[in-house]
Structures are given as structure tokens and as C-alpha cells.
Amino acid sequence: MNDVMIEARDLNKAYGPVHALRDVNFEIRKGEVLGFLGPNGAGKTTTMKILTCFIAPSGGTAKINGADIFEQPIEVRKSIGYLPESTPLYPEMLVLEYLEFIARMRGFRGDEVKKRIRTAVEQTSLGDVISKEIRALSKGYRQRVGLAQALIHEPSILILDEPMSGLDPNQASEIRNLIRSIGRERTVILSTHNLAEVQVTCGRVLIIANGRIVADDTPDDLRDRAGQASYIATVASPESGYRDAKFETQVSEALTQISRVKTVKKAEGDTSDELQFHVLPKDNHDVRADIFKAAVDGGFVLLGLEKTSEDLGAVFRGLTTGDVSESTAGSRKSKGDADAHAANEERASQADSDENTSEES
């Protein structure tokens, strides 16, 4: 039994002089939820348009559920439910009318149409707006209509281009659960800029930059590549409201002297009463005990000590802003690169797990 649902081979796409995809290769199996991650203009949407046979690649090909995108486009589209970027819908139609139209396009007739619509409407909690005009819906509801549309024929493959954009946190978590439950037996590809999103929703991440795949891994492994858990030590100021540069240096040195600590940096986030230091250990050691001892020995007061593991953002930035031409598509060789970038990461003190790489958020 072969459960490879999507197989992309050497996909290339040139829009005139713009080379949007270069030798993109990947395979996606049944039961995988794959996060397609990359900065603006990386080629995520282009890849999805190729997989749904909206556009043709300039080179290479892909097989969806065994059907070739060039030879059997109709078969390909039958097995895919697709939510295009920015959720295009007919504004003048009622939600119900629209879903009826889609159900009929998907080949359903009679009672089956109603049944399918009912299921999709339940899955996306659209019940309240079913007889509203689409133009009157909020962005989040439109997004859900788009999702309902993609789900109506219970496709074996779901391709969702930025499905979470415009959803409030409650809706987002509902949709996330929906995607995860669908992903158990079927296959989902979703694109996003949001790292936190990928971590919660996806079992696997493809990172794409400048039209090349620069990483293909699980979110956890990817984070491990950054390698380094790090610690934020909050230290009380010797005198309230007074910044003492000498004291800062003193603490910093005391922490650096810990044998298992690699680097210590002054972190942002001081108040007048406390100073924060970012401590990066060697080889992922847990250095909390060492820090505590250093505080006692050095005679300064430790107010807080926190472990931060959110370094996926660093990996992401490393992979997508680094010298992309060196890393080859689909390879996992870029590890060294990622480590280097992560270690050099200036803003290493980011503990915010909702860290988002996109500009708009």
C-alpha cells in the first residue's frame, strides 16, 4: 500500500523574469498535517496553485493521490478541497446559495446536497449566518464559508492558504481542532507565517524561502535545531530607581563565570527595580541551579529565573534570511546554518510564544 498523497517533483515556476519556485521536491503522506511556512513572496501560494492545477509549473510535475497534475487535472481537483489565499467568494450570494452551488459543482444532487451542506456548516459553525449575504459577513465568517466550501465533499486532501487569517482566538482554536481531526485520516497542507500556529497544528513543517525548500522537519526537531534552551534571570537592582553600570557588569561577569554557560547578554525588559539577563547554556544544560548559586556567591538577589524554549522564530529567521543558495531543496543539511543563526540571534530573550514572523501581526 502506498499512502503518499502528494508528490512534488522538481517543481519550478517562473513568472516572466521572477523565479518563484526552484526545484521544489516533497512528499506528503496520508494522515499528515503539513505546515507550509515562509516569508512573504516565498512561493507558498504558487506551490498551492500548482497542486490544485490552477497554474502549471514551468518545470517538474506533481502527483496528487496518484493522479498527475498535467494528465488528470479533474481527478486531482476531485480529491482536493482548496481554500485560496484571501478567500475569494461571490459577495452577492447568500451563504446557503453559495454552498449549494459548490455542492452541485462537486457533483452532489438532491438530498445529498442538503446533507453535505449541513455537515460542513456544523463543522465550521456557520449556522447563524446561513441565510445572510456573503458581502454582509465579517472577515472571520467569510473565512469559515471558505473552509466550509473546501470541506463539502470530504476531500482526502485539504489545501488551505492561510486559513487562520482573520479568525479570532476562539474561532482559530475551533478551526485548529477541526484541521487536526481531519488530519488524522486525511492530508492537510496549510500555509502560514505564524510559527506558533505551526507548532500547535502541524506535525510537520516545510520551510520555504525564495522559492526553495530550506527545511523539512517536525516543529519539535526544528526547534531542537536551534539547540538552545536559554534562561532569563531577573536580578534586583541594588538601589531602587538607579541604574548602576558597575553592578550590571558585575552580575554579568558572575554569570559568565559559570562553567556551563556559553554567553550572557543584557536582556531588554528592565524596570527601575530589576535587571534582566539572558543566559545561554552550553550544550543545552539546565543551568538554573548554577545561576542560583552564582547569585548567592555574588551577593545579588535573584527575583526570577525562567526557561525559554521558543526559539523556532530564530530558526525560521536563520533559515529564511540566511544565504539560501547554499542550502539545497528538501535537504536537512542546513542544520549548521540554523544553529549559527540561532546562536547569533540578537533578540534571544523572546519568551513570547506567540512570536510571529509576519509584518502585519
Place this chain on the structure above:
Amino acid sequence: MQNTLTIAGRQFRSFFNGATAYIVMAIVLMVLGFFFWQTFFLFGRATAREMFTWLFRILVFAVPALTMGLIAEEKRTGTIELLITMPVTDAQVILGKFLGVAGLYGIMLLLTLAYPMSISTLGNLDWGPVWTGYVALALQGAAMVAIGLMASSFTDNQLVALFIALTINLFFWMISLFLPLLPSELASIFEWISFNYHFDSMTRGVVDLRDVLYFLSVAAIALMVAFRSLESRRWR
């Protein structure tokens, strides 16, 4: 086939969801009424021929208004992507759109039947040329709808599509006016190309197979070009 009809049905209904269908039909009927009754009261005559001539002229402008958004608007809003990624071929999309407008056009023609009917109450009406006139309008409509659809497939701007379709329609109409200026061999070719030549012979009561083929070929060519133009997105 089913998908083609589903697309046609959605397109047809969308004209009524917005105000487009009502506005265009009202304008066509009112303008037609204006010219029709004007000739009636001024000259004391109103013939079916007269009506067809006016209807032809009005439709040259009205059809592009119906067709301009067909594909251009779907491109602008991006819905074309959802439509095409349904299990349909590009040809089915084009054909469905064509049939959707053709349906509306047909209804418009039915409404204009009010005029020949009112003539027949005022005096004797020879229904023969009326029926052939409607055949002419139907064929003319097929050609103009196809041309409008083609124009709409070239752009994502409705107004540009309107302009292109109008220009083509006016060209096929107006060339007949410039025939006297052309050398005679060219003149006969241009005369044959023009809409009027084929249209007029039918409103006189004769349905010639060659005229029918002329309109059907124009429609077929325009639909082919529209298909190619829609398909070309794949390679750009």
C-alpha cells in the same frame, strides 16, 4: 455537462441578485419603446423591420454591458481561482458563462415580443419576417455574447472589457457604412464581414444557411479565443 449548467445557472441568477439584469432589460425596452413609438407617431407607421433595426443597434451596446464582468470580475476578486479548481475544464467554464448570459438574453428577447404584439393589434402584421427576425436576433446575440465573453477574458477590469467588446461590435456594424469609400473587391469582402449584411437579409424574411453559419462561426471563434485566453493563465 452538469457542471456547465451549474455554472450557467449561477451566472444567470447572479444577474438577478444584483440589479444588472433589471437595469439592462429596462433600458433596452425603454429605448426600444422610445424609438419605436416615435417612428409610429411621426410617420404613422411602425413595422417589425423598424423594430429589429433599432433592437440591433441597442443590443450592440447592451450586450457588452451584460458580458463585461463575466470573467474580468472573477479575476479581479479572485473567485476565478475557486471556480476553476472545482472539477471542471476551462471549456466548461467558458461554455457555462456563455449559456448563463444567453439565457438572460433570451428572456430579454421574449420581453420585446410585446412590440410586435402591439403592432398586430393596431393593424395587420405579417408574422413570417417577425420570426425570422427573432432568429436573426438570436444568432446576432450568440455572436455578441461570445465576443463580450472573449473581451472579458482578456482583462481583470470590467470597463476595459466593455470597451473592447463595444469596439469589436461597432467595427462589425460600422464597416458596412464605409463600403462606398472602398474599392469594389474590398467592399464586397467587408460587406460580407459586417453584421448588418447577414442580419438584414434575415429580417427581410429569408433565413439563409450561410448567414446562420456566419454568426455561428463568429461565436465559435470568439469562444475559442476566450478559452485560450482563460487557459493562458496556466503558463504565465
